[in-house]
Amino acid sequence: MLQKSTTQKILEIFFDEPTKAHYLKEISRKALISHTSIKKPLEELVKLNLILKRHEKKGKRKFPIFEANLEHPKFRRLKKSYNLENLYESGIVEKIRDALMPRSIVLFGSYSRGEDIEDSDIDIFVESSKEEIKLKSFEDKLKRKVNML
Numbered sequence: 001m002l003q004k005s006t007t008q009k010i011l012e013i014f015f016d017e018p019t020k021a022h023y024l025k026e027i028s029r030k031a032l033i034s035h036t037s038i039k040k041p042l043e044e045l046v047k048l049n050l051i052l053k054r055h056e057k058k059g060k061r062k063f064p065i066f067e068a069n070l071e072h073p074k075f076r077r078l079k080k081s082y083n084l085e086n087l088y089e090s091g092i093v094e095k096i097r098d099a100l101m102p103r104s105i106v107l108f109g110s111y112s113r114g115e116d117i118e119d120s121d122i123d124i125f126v127e128s129s130k131e132e133i134k135l136k137s138f139e140d141k142l143k144r145k146v147n148m149l
Contacts, residue, residue, distance in 0.1 A: 014068035079114035
């Protein structure tokens with residue numbers, strides 16, 4: 001796999017937890033990048049309106065807090081690509097293909113549209129005459145329930 005840019009690492013945090021607001025230090029910790037290195041790419045994402053920024057007051061100090069702009073078409077488009085890549089990286093597509101030899105595999109629902117949130121499931125239609133396969137290991141990798149029809 002290719003090395004990910006700081007911007008990609010930041011976006012992945014918001015793709016994985018799209019409804020959660022994040023502080024700068026939290027983003028830094030999750031991305032495993034210093035908070036000083038996170039600031040510029042994060043501000044670029046804010047400027048592009050992919051990430052929303054507001055301030056939260058704690059005592060006498062104000063802290064910036066960042067949230068995904070779920071309504072932005074480009075955010076959803078990037079999230080769709082991220083979701084699809086995660087499916088391939090998990091190995092589920094290859095497992096379905098090898099075990100079931102399907103005529104077609106169709107990803108549908110919120111996950112396919114990039115509109116999924118933390119507790120959304122993954123809906124996959126598989127056209128095959130063979131039996132179902134066990135998906136628990138893939139659900140663990142994807143951190144989502146997988147519904148295969």
